[in-house]
Amino acid sequence: MKEIILFDDLSNLTPHQEVWYKLRANRSAMTALAVLLFLIAGAVLAPLIAPHDPYEQYTDTLLVPPYLSAESRPGFLLGTDDLGRDMFSRLLYGARYSLFLGFAIVVFSLVSGVMIGAVAGMKRGLTETVILRLMDIMLAVPAILLAIVIVAILGPSLVNAALAVSIVLLPQFVRITRAAVISEMSREYVLASQLDGSKGGRLFFHTILPNISSPLIVLATLSFSSAILDIAALGFLGLGAQPPTPEWGSLLSSSRELIEVAPWTVTLPGLAILVTVLASNLLGDGLRDALDPKVEVR
Amino acid sequence: MPALLSVSKISKSYRESTGFLGTREKEVLSEVSFELESAQIFAVVGESGSGKSTLARQVVMLEQPDSGEIFLHGKPLQSEAAVHQQIRMIFQNPVASLNPHKRIYQQLEEPLINYAGLSQSERANRIRQSLEHVGLDADQASRFPHMFSGGQRQRITIARALILNPEIIVADEAVSALDVSVQAQILNLILDLKDEMGMSWLFITHDISVVNVIADRVMVLYAGKVMEIGRVKDVLENPLHPYTRKLLECVPKMGASLNMDFNEELSYPDVVVPSTESGCVYRNRCPLADQICRESEPPMISSANQSAACFKA
Amino acid sequence: MNGEPVLLEVEDLSVDFELRGVSINAIQSVSLKVSAGETVGIVGESGSGKSVTSLAIMGLIKEPGFLRSGVVRIFGEDMLKLSRRQRRKYLGRDISMIFQEPTESLNPVFSIAQQIDEVLKSHGSMNHEQRTDRVLELMKIVGMPEPEKTLRSWPHQLSGGMNQRVMIAMAIACNPSLLIADEPTTALDVTVQEQILKLLRRLQQENNMGLIFITHDLSVVSTIADKIIVMYAGQVVELCATDDLFQQALHPYTEALLKSLPENYSSANKRMDSIKGSQPAAGEILPGCRFQPRCNYARELCSQQKPVLNAIEEFSPRAVRCFYPLVYDSGTV
Numbered sequence: 001m002k003e004i005i006l007f008d009d010l011s012n013l014t015p016h017q018e019v020w021y022k023l024r025a026n027r028s029a030m031t032a033l034a035v036l037l038f039l040i041a042g043a044v045l046a047p048l049i050a051p052h053d054p055y056e057q058y059t060d061t062l063l064v065p066p067y068l069s070a071e072s073r074p075g076f077l078l079g080t081d082d083l084g085r086d087m088f089s090r091l092l093y094g095a096r097y098s099l100f101l102g103f104a105i106v107v108f109s110l111v112s113g114v115m116i117g118a119v120a121g122m123k124r125g126l127t128e129t130v131i132l133r134l135m136d137i138m139l140a141v142p143a144i145l146l147a148i149v150i151v152a153i154l155g156p157s158l159v160n161a162a163l164a165v166s167i168v169l170l171p172q173f174v175r176i177t178r179a180a181v182i183s184e185m186s187r188e189y190v191l192a193s194q195l196d197g198s199k200g201g202r203l204f205f206h207t208i209l210p211n212i213s214s215p216l217i218v219l220a221t222l223s224f225s226s227a228i229l230d231i232a233a234l235g236f237l238g239l240g241a242q243p244p245t246p247e248w249g250s251l252l253s254s255s256r257e258l259i260e261v262a263p264w265t266v267t268l269p270g271l272a273i274l275v276t277v278l279a280s281n282l283l284g285d286g287l288r289d290a291l292d293p294k295v296e297v298r
Numbered sequence: 299m300p301a302l303l304s305v306s307k308i309s310k311s312y313r314e315s316t317g318f319l320g321t322r323e324k325e326v327l328s329e330v331s332f333e334l335e336s337a338q339i340f341a342v343v344g345e346s347g348s349g350k351s352t353l354a355r356q357v358v359m360l361e362q363p364d365s366g367e368i369f370l371h372g373k374p375l376q377s378e379a380a381v382h383q384q385i386r387m388i389f390q391n392p393v394a395s396l397n398p399h400k401r402i403y404q405q406l407e408e409p410l411i412n413y414a415g416l417s418q419s420e421r422a423n424r425i426r427q428s429l430e431h432v433g434l435d436a437d438q439a440s441r442f443p444h445m446f447s448g449g450q451r452q453r454i455t456i457a458r459a460l461i462l463n464p465e466i467i468v469a470d471e472a473v474s475a476l477d478v479s480v481q482a483q484i485l486n487l488i489l490d491l492k493d494e495m496g497m498s499w500l501f502i503t504h505d506i507s508v509v510n511v512i513a514d515r516v517m518v519l520y521a522g523k524v525m526e527i528g529r530v531k532d533v534l535e536n537p538l539h540p541y542t543r544k545l546l547e548c549v550p551k552m553g554a555s556l557n558m559d560f561n562e563e564l565s566y567p568d569v570v571v572p573s574t575e576s577g578c579v580y581r582n583r584c585p586l587a588d589q590i591c592r593e594s595e596p597p598m599i600s601s602a603n604q605s606a607a608c609f610k611a
Numbered sequence: 612m613n614g615e616p617v618l619l620e621v622e623d624l625s626v627d628f629e630l631r632g633v634s635i636n637a638i639q640s641v642s643l644k645v646s647a648g649e650t651v652g653i654v655g656e657s658g659s660g661k662s663v664t665s666l667a668i669m670g671l672i673k674e675p676g677f678l679r680s681g682v683v684r685i686f687g688e689d690m691l692k693l694s695r696r697q698r699r700k701y702l703g704r705d706i707s708m709i710f711q712e713p714t715e716s717l718n719p720v721f722s723i724a725q726q727i728d729e730v731l732k733s734h735g736s737m738n739h740e741q742r743t744d745r746v747l748e749l750m751k752i753v754g755m756p757e758p759e760k761t762l763r764s765w766p767h768q769l770s771g772g773m774n775q776r777v778m779i780a781m782a783i784a785c786n787p788s789l790l791i792a793d794e795p796t797t798a799l800d801v802t803v804q805e806q807i808l809k810l811l812r813r814l815q816q817e818n819n820m821g822l823i824f825i826t827h828d829l830s831v832v833s834t835i836a837d838k839i840i841v842m843y844a845g846q847v848v849e850l851c852a853t854d855d856l857f858q859q860a861l862h863p864y865t866e867a868l869l870k871s872l873p874e875n876y877s878s879a880n881k882r883m884d885s886i887k888g889s890q891p892a893a894g895e896i897l898p899g900c901r902f903q904p905r906c907n908y909a910r911e912l913c914s915q916q917k918p919v920l921n922a923i924e925e926f927s928p929r930a931v932r933c934f935y936p937l938v939y940d941s942g943t944v
Contacts, residue, residue: 012445014442015398015399015442021631187394188389188391188394188395189394189395189396189397189398189405191360191389191395192387192389192395192396192455192458193397193408194360195358195360195382195386195387196382196408196409196412196413196458197378197379197382197408197409197412197413198408198412202412206408207397207400207408210397210399210400211397211398211399345800345801345802345803346771346800447889447890448657449889450889477656477657477827478656478827478828478829478868478871478872479656479867479868479871479885479886480656480889481871481873482871482873482883482884482885482886483883483885483886485873485883486882486883486885489881489882504800504801505801505873506801507872507873507874508873510873510874510876511873511876511883544802545801545802547805548801548802548804548805549801549830549874550804550805550808550828550830550831550833550834551830551833551834551874552829552830552833552857552869552872552874554833554834555834555835
């Protein structure tokens with residue numbers, strides 16, 4: 001049925017204002033955004049907020065439970081771990097690693113994925129086929145396994161783990177970009193730009209990219225949560241952050257055996273990961289709806 | 299003096315798949331020729347499948363014809379840059395031909411940035427002039443396309459075409475998607491621009507009644523072949539080709555009721571004769587068709603100002 | 612039409628859309644009547660509300676659209692008061708609809724035969740064999756060349772004209788008394804359009820069916836309609852028997868619309884007669900007549916008060932929404 005053209009076609013908001021307006025109306029997305037901003041603030045301000053040095057071991061306060069428990073101690077809001085290190089401080093500093101790494105990974109995968117996908121989508125032919133098959137091979141291997149292999153080759157360290165996760169997340173960006181570019185190339189305004197003399201890089205960055213940003217933004221937000229989970233998994237396996245680095249995944253790993261004795265040492269990092277991933281997923285969903293021109297707000 | 303644009307016997311085929319593994323060549327344009335003079339509006343009329351949009355693509359050098367040549371000022375089309383500047387195009391759907399994420403002035407600026415080598419303030423001036431030429435307020439240039447109505451958007455695309463001062467503008471169904479009242483405004487605009495700026499228009503349409511308003515000469519296409527070509531006055535008042543006559547008959551005229559002959563209803567089959575078969579491409583729909591029409595392709599038979607590809611003309 | 616039963620009666624239909632906290636009026640006080648065997652044309656440009664009207668008649672308006680007022684009586688029964696299930700009994704069987712883009716409106720993964728069969732299954736009580744016969748019969752009724760071959764085909768294999776015939780077959784499968792056609796020929800070539808118009812007219816004559824033909828093309832509607840309703844900015848501005856309309860339009864918009872048709876181009880001025888300005892923006896509220904800003908005949912009253920639709924009894928069916936309707940042939944109205 002023909003779409004009935006109504007209000008939103010003549011709205012006075014710019015495309016960016018439109019997106020923000022629709023996002024603002026989505027409560028879960030806004031809550032998620034607030035939570036993420038809160039976490040980012042915590043990470044950035046860690047040196048100022050953290051009550052203790054995350055590496056300092058207080059040998060007389062080992063395995064102290066968090067605040068609300070009977071045996072808690074003042075100064076250790078969320079308790080201590082088996083080496084007497086303050087959980088709260090470790091979590092705060094850990095946020096720096098997890099969030100920053102997540103962000104860096106997404107940026108790397110996004111930028112390289114978009115470049116490769118753009119080439120595939122605009123050049124077509126043999127180049128496209130080669131790129132696609134390469135991506136297919138990468139996607140065929142289970143993500144964690146692929147990451148493990150890459151880290152095993154490069155050697156266990158946080159940087160290598162980040163690189164491995166970036167590579168694992170790359171194919172999705174390539175495929176989405178390629179598909180979006182191919183669909184854009186058939187649009188009349190792209191044709192008009194070509195007839196205006198734009199081609200190659202200029203055509204892509206100037207004309208096409210602004211129109212394919214929606215699926216990419218959504219993928220980036222969702223990849224952020226994947227990135228954090230994958231880094232945590234690698235940390236858990238001992239292939240990423242090395243102790244005593246307080247990255248959330250390795251916090252989980254090093255406290256594995258304590259789950260019955262001192263559950264807070266395991267649940268708190270786990271909770272931190274959960275909250276971050278949930279928030280970024282909710283934000284991603286909200287963005288997807290806000291960016292979709294067909295979804296309207298009442 | 300050579301014509302401004304001379305299209306000589308161009309043909310174009312596309313590969314299409316015929317089922318599982320097969321492909322075949324589908325001839326979309328077949329030996330189409332015509333000439334466009336300066337300050338002239340030349341209409342190309344055809345229904346779906348006539349090849350008219352493909353013709354537009356060849357003229358703006360978006361594609362190369364498989365055979366035949368196109369001459370601009372007597373010289374074959376060679377440089378893409380030259381063609382982009384001298385032969386500009388506007389499209390049917392004003393919503394689809396403007397980038398939804400770019401402000402108007404950015405879209406008008408693009409051809410200037412690529413080709414005109416002007417300073418920023420010179421560009422701003424040209425943009426302003428262009429918008430005023432098409433009857434739009436230049437202050438609106440910082441807005442996005444969705445803030446304009448359909449008719450206004452089409453004016454913007456015309457401004458974009460004008461901005462490089464082209465010699466020819468190809469209008470591919472430029473008014474077909476517009477309301478009748480808006481269509482009238484745009485047709486007037488095109489006539490005004492032709493008078494003021496002296497450019498020629500290649501006006502592609504399926505609506506033969508619009509041809510009478512706007513064009514000087516007209517060419518009728520069917521299944522990629524030229525059926526009739528000539529001065530608008532002659533072709534519309536005295537059509538030589540049965541297809542032209544059919545098109546003119548089918549246009550609903552106010553106050554005329556339908557001819558309710560049931561047999562007539564069925565006698566216009568949906569199938570177009572494939573180009574691989576012999577004879578006139580219109581024969582299975584033509585009331586005058588006979589043996590010779592099935593055997594050989596009719597030549598162009600010319601009278602004073604008109605030609606038609608028909609044995610019965 | 613004299614003597615024929617009234618199939619559809621629409622009275623005072625109004626629909627608003629609520630978006631972003633603003634209530635936008637889509638149609639206001641629309642009324643119309645269709646009798647058996649009669650074709651009513653609804654003419655309007657985009658934004659006039661003609662499609663919303665047809666959806667409202669079928670009871671298909673849903674959020675963010677709201678029906679503010681109105682009665683839609685089919686065979687005397689108020690459709691809008693029925694529940695959705697009750698209404699579904701009527702839709703497709705007694706009243707059905709065809710749309711603008713035939714290829715888009717058909718399901719791409721089912722064959723033509725399956726789709727027509729589906730319609731028969733949902734409304735009738737025929738067994739498999741009876742349905743198969745009826746499907747073939749329908750193909751012949753709509754004049755489909757090579758009916759058996761077409762039935763085995765898929766929508767994407769057929770042309771626009773053939774798909775529209777399929778849509779028509781599906782729409783008349785259960786012998787509806789009323790058919791609503793929303794821009795059925797707009798997307799088709801002019802030669803195919805002629806065939807489809809003839810088909811609709813013939814079906815109507817054979818079955819004494821009522822037909823509502825919605826279009827933006829005044830010329831098309833003039834060849835097929837008995838009476839015409841002209842809509843502008845959500846309101847009915849003129850109602851008229853077809854022949855009378857082209858003799859003399861009463862509403863300035865109708866007159867301007869007629870003049871801007873390409874076929875009425877006079878080479879004297881070498882320019883088209885066009886209506887200045889543009890339609891009111893969605894949600895724009897005008898104090899007076901909605902056409903006043905663009906009207907060549909507007910006077911002071913027109914910007915201050917809103918005109919209502921006045922029926923002109925002597926020349927029935929005739930009505931116009933204007934304080935100063937254009938002079939009729941035989942003197943003032």
